[in-house]
Amino acid sequence: MLLHIPNVLSPDQLLHVRAELDRADWTDGRQTVGAQGAQVKRNLQLPETSPVREALGRLILDALAHHPLYHAAALPLRALAPRFNRYEGGGHYGYHVDGAVMALPGGGQLRSDLSCTLFLAEPDEYDGGELVVNDTYGEHEAKLPAGDLLLYPSSSLHEVRPVTRGARLAAFFWIQSLVRHEEQRRLLFDLDVAIQSLTAKPDTDRSTLLSLTGVYHNLLRQWSET
Structure with a gap:
């Protein structure tokens, strides 16, 4: 199930997130994936140790905690802290499938049932950058308003198309649901x-x-x- 969840962040929250990301230090996104992922990934990410990433991740999870549509669809048991990426100058991420099991901070593991992409730039701020999810019903493109989230199965083959103008900013994370199937x-x-x-x-x-x-x-x- 692909689901568009609107208005996860308020306009004021979006302004705060964008201001923090504009002055953040970014690193090569290939440092956060394995050898296969590095072959098709060209973007920037906030470092794992970034205090900006930690603070903004808490803000997003707190906002989702009060969003009934998110809870109804995801039935979240646990979630990995959100990460942040930036695509510009032709940056893209070719077709891939997210890892099935991920390490949690402080120990433990998370089974990735659901993937989430929270769009942080308006569609008219950049060209390209569509999130494309490929499932048994074909390809589905998403380029959502800033503050809206796309929820989709982590088992899906998906990609981010090249950004040819401007910058695409997003947060992304994974959920282990109470219901596996x-x-x-x-x-x-x-x-x-x-x-x-x-x-x-x-x-x-x-x-x-x-x-x-x-x-x-x-x-x-x-x-x-x-």
């Missing part, structure tokens, strides 16, 4: 959306709503891993 997450998301829609209608039969809510939680109880 994509099909089950999609069913739970669709059911949750339907329940919320019915809840908003004053004439909804409450016994039916209660029954559907029970189905949702019992499926989540059966499928979740903690």
